[in-house]
Amino acid sequence: MNAAPGAASPALRVANAFKVFGRRPQEAVKALKEGKTRQDVAAMGTAAVIDASFEVKPGEIFVVMGLSGSGKSTLIRMLNGLWTMTSGSVHIGDTDISKISGKRLREVRQKSVSMVFQHFALLPHRTVLENAAYALEIQGMDKKKRTELATKMLKTVGLEGWGEKYPSQLSGGMQQRVGLARALCAETDILLMDEAFSALDPLIRRDMQEQLASLQADLGKTIIFITHDLNEAMFLGDRIAVMKDGEIVQIGTPDDILTHPATEYVASFVRDVDRTRVLTAGSVMQNPRAVVSVSGGARAALLTMRQQQTSGAFVVDRHRKFRGIVTDREVMALVDSGESDLTGILAREDEAVSAETALNDLFGRAVESSTPLPVVDDEGRLVGAVARATLLAALGNVPSSTSSMEILTPGQTAGSNDGSQPPGIFATEPTTESGGNL
Numbered sequence: 001m002n003a004a005p006g007a008a009s010p011a012l013r014v015a016n017a018f019k020v021f022g023r024r025p026q027e028a029v030k031a032l033k034e035g036k037t038r039q040d041v042a043a044m045g046t047a048a049v050i051d052a053s054f055e056v057k058p059g060e061i062f063v064v065m066g067l068s069g070s071g072k073s074t075l076i077r078m079l080n081g082l083w084t085m086t087s088g089s090v091h092i093g094d095t096d097i098s099k100i101s102g103k104r105l106r107e108v109r110q111k112s113v114s115m116v117f118q119h120f121a122l123l124p125h126r127t128v129l130e131n132a133a134y135a136l137e138i139q140g141m142d143k144k145k146r147t148e149l150a151t152k153m154l155k156t157v158g159l160e161g162w163g164e165k166y167p168s169q170l171s172g173g174m175q176q177r178v179g180l181a182r183a184l185c186a187e188t189d190i191l192l193m194d195e196a197f198s199a200l201d202p203l204i205r206r207d208m209q210e211q212l213a214s215l216q217a218d219l220g221k222t223i224i225f226i227t228h229d230l231n232e233a234m235f236l237g238d239r240i241a242v243m244k245d246g247e248i249v250q251i252g253t254p255d256d257i258l259t260h261p262a263t264e265y266v267a268s269f270v271r272d273v274d275r276t277r278v279l280t281a282g283s284v285m286q287n288p289r290a291v292v293s294v295s296g297g298a299r300a301a302l303l304t305m306r307q308q309q310t311s312g313a314f315v316v317d318r319h320r321k322f323r324g325i326v327t328d329r330e331v332m333a334l335v336d337s338g339e340s341d342l343t344g345i346l347a348r349e350d351e352a353v354s355a356e357t358a359l360n361d362l363f364g365r366a367v368e369s370s371t372p373l374p375v376v377d378d379e380g381r382l383v384g385a386v387a388r389a390t391l392l393a394a395l396g397n398v399p400s401s402t403s404s405m406e407i408l409t410p411g412q413t414a415g416s417n418d419g420s421q422p423p424g425i426f427a428t429e430p431t432t433e434s435g436g437n438l
């Protein structure tokens, strides 16, 4: 997953797209634009997509998520011109596909957009290789070239050596990979995937999601992925559009959607999400409370811990790079022995995790560690910390990255911190490091 936010012009741009099936589609769209509801216009036709607008960035996985009948398939079919829009526009690069048809549309499709379907639609009497190369054969590519390309794409999807088999000799997951290889053979920048993994067993499906994510990271395709499964959407999507009754009710990152659902409908959806796979260390981390400079020495570290009522401190260098953790006892012993250098007592310097680490991957470490996990950025600078209590809270609650959650140390209960016990080495509010250490 490789969101490419920033200045790049969008790979795909949808503006005020409507699709009404029925006898009086234009009339229905006019009424919808005037504020009438889907039910109001039912006599004129079925409003499958209502006023959809969004942009997909190059290299992004954009997921369209919604229950059956919400309009996902209709929307995705408008993106490659399989359905003509009733109103609105879809730009692929600079081309407005609502304004072209026939040969020109087929060219754009061939060059820019390929599609992977839920049912793999493999040809049973052709080999895996021939299936992968099928679109190339239709395009008239010569046999040697298409065999070369299809062999390469089969390797890309993990099917090296399976080219001479027939679809019936492959598992469902493998057949879907052939479908994916076939789409990749077209070498288009945009891949549309319509419920592509929905027919697979849960374990194989999960495996495919992981493979797609890593494939995407390598190939940098723009992927528009349709699913009715929110867990799948949350895992795969750089951003997700949630659809209900033909309308997009929210577009956001998985984190946004989980932590700030726009409507009660979205909120009711996200209650069942496997948060540990979606939330990251960065989204639940707290501000580290006692951050001391390694060059400040033992006395300054002790002072900071006292002032901030903590039993330990995160030690950083002058560039705020994480160096390790010290406890008040160790620092006190150091001071008692007349020494100041903290480097000899630094512990767990190798324990820092990146802000992108999924909570799923933090549990093992949190169990092994009695103190919170330091979170660092790409440069190794300390940017936050995750306590065991935070991890557990994240499983049940919607956490807030601005740290309003009370963090407990072992032995404390919620609301019990009356100042008589040190609160651990986290703040409940964003802090600036005091003690003059940094």
Ligand SMILES: Nc1ncnc2c1ncn2[C@@H]1O[C@H](COP(=O)(O)OP(=O)(O)OP(=O)(O)O)[C@@H](O)[C@H]1O
Pocket (backbone or CB within 6 Å): 021, 022, 046, 047, 048, 066, 067, 068, 069, 070, 071, 072, 073, 074, 075, 228
């Ligand atoms: N060809 C069609 N003619 C008439 N109505 C249609 C047609 N295709 C879809 N619809 C209607 O448009 C609405 C949206 O359907 P669509 O298939 O896009 O939803 P979906 O979210 O993809 O659902 P599913 O996951 O079940 O395919 C539904 O009410 C459906 O009955």
